[in-house]
Amino acid sequence: xSLKAFHLVFILICILFCAGMAFWAFKTGASDGLGWGSAxxxxxMSVYCVRFVIKSKTIIT
Amino acid sequence: xxxxxxxxxxxxxxxxVPHTVSARPDTGxxxxxxxxxxxxxxxxxxxxxxxxxxxxxRLGAEPGYWPAGLLNVPVGTMxxxxxxxxxxxxxxxxxxxxxxQFSKYKLxxxxxxxxGLIFLTVKLSYEWPAxxxxxxxxxxKESASKYEEFLGNKHLADSGQNPRWEITGHLLDxxxxxxxxxxxxxNAEHFAHETGRHDAVTAAEDDYVIQLDAVNAxxxxxxxxxxxxxxxxxxxxxxxxxxxxVESASVFAPRHSTYFATYFLITGLHGLHVLGGxxxxxxxxxxxxxxxxxxxxxxxxxxxxxxxxGLFWHFVDLVWIFVFPIFYLL
Numbered sequence: 283x284s285l286k287a288f289h290l291v292f293i294l295i296c297i298l299f300c301a302g303m304a305f306w307a308f309k310t311g312a313s314d315g316l317g318w319g320s321a322x323x324x325x326x327m328s329v330y331c332v333r334f335v336i337k338s339k340t341i342i343t
Numbered sequence: 344x345x346x347x348x349x350x351x352x353x354x355x356x357x358x359x360v361p362h363t364v365s366a367r368p369d370t371g372x373x374x375x376x377x378x379x380x381x382x383x384x385x386x387x388x389x390x391x392x393x394x395x396x397x398x399x400x401r402l403g404a405e406p407g408y409w410p411a412g413l414l415n416v417p418v419g420t421m422x423x424x425x426x427x428x429x430x431x432x433x434x435x436x437x438x439x440x441x442x443x444q445f446s447k448y449k450l451x452x453x454x455x456x457x458x459g460l461i462f463l464t465v466k467l468s469y470e471w472p473a474x475x476x477x478x479x480x481x482x483x484k485e486s487a488s489k490y491e492e493f494l495g496n497k498h499l500a501d502s503g504q505n506p507r508w509e510i511t512g513h514l515l516d517x518x519x520x521x522x523x524x525x526x527x528x529x530n531a532e533h534f535a536h537e538t539g540r541h542d543a544v545t546a547a548e549d550d551y552v553i554q555l556d557a558v559n560a561x562x563x564x565x566x567x568x569x570x571x572x573x574x575x576x577x578x579x580x581x582x583x584x585x586x587x588x589v590e591s592a593s594v595f596a597p598r599h600s601t602y603f604a605t606y607f608l609i610t611g612l613h614g615l616h617v618l619g620g621x622x623x624x625x626x627x628x629x630x631x632x633x634x635x636x637x638x639x640x641x642x643x644x645x646x647x648x649x650x651x652x653g654l655f656w657h658f659v660d661l662v663w664i665f666v667f668p669i670f671y672l673l
Contacts (some may be wrong), residue, residue, distance in 0.1 A: 283380070283654075284376075284650070285434060285437055285650045285653045285654055285657070286434075288654055288657050289430065289431075289434045289653075289657060292430055292657050292660065292661055295661065295664060296427055296664065299664050299668070302668070303668070303672070306668075306672055307572070310569055311569060312416075312569065312571065312572040313571075313572030313573065315572070316416075316420065316572050319420075323424075327427075330431070334434075338438070
């Protein structure tokens, strides 16, 4: 597995992690700030993931 | 004059090492990539074993003996974000090399190294030292009723929660001959300076005096039933605990409890891996013959070395993605 593929797997796990952390923060009421921060991070990383897939097709050989 | 080391160590020779750039016909990969995946497989077994041990120790812990909410979650969250960012920058550094943009490679690699250094600095200069000045006293079960105002077990039983056997905070006075006498003296001076109170030291020689954490100062407060994201400041309330009622007492070091033993073992081992990654990245960033200077003679070889180091770094970050929730959140 190349770094490109492993990075993709890593980012997907991070997206799941952020989604889980947002869920945990809202469910336990630990911190709304953390919940929203995690939810936004989840969204940002999803966008980054898609951009990475598109860009790495043409740039990284 | 030839290098005398070449007689003994083939590593130092100028001999051509095969398949550093081109793929081996039998594996379809360059040799270092096969090597790093074999190494990462062994790492999976190492950390897998430790995580399994953690799970079984936690599941087998007696009710009330597995603490929660003792770690600084915002700091842990910040460190998690730093590691995720460093994983992105190491890929950008590799991509820059692939596109033969050396200055961008240097910049992204520098950011990666700085992220690793920040992670380690926060861990070693803030998180761990804070633990070594936090004290916990486990009360004997038969004596727990005497300390009900600090343990709140009636409230916990009424709300269907596990009992609490530990009183935590800053140690202000320790029994005579205790290892922690010096630390207690220092904390007592600080407490007197901050609050103007000089009642932290008792006349009795076998008492612990603890400046209480919020959870023990108001144990029946429902706010303390759930985990807090932001650390709650220590109160000015004091608890005087007789040594004969104490099952065990120590700072939050590995000897304190199974929880802290596993915490320090796993985060310490992870920290060593981060340190190893930083050293390799520094080698690839500085103008060593096999580091950044390799770009002049064989840029693809340098790109492959960065890819290998990047794979290791991703693994280390992935371990942290599992370490963070199990220790800090759950």
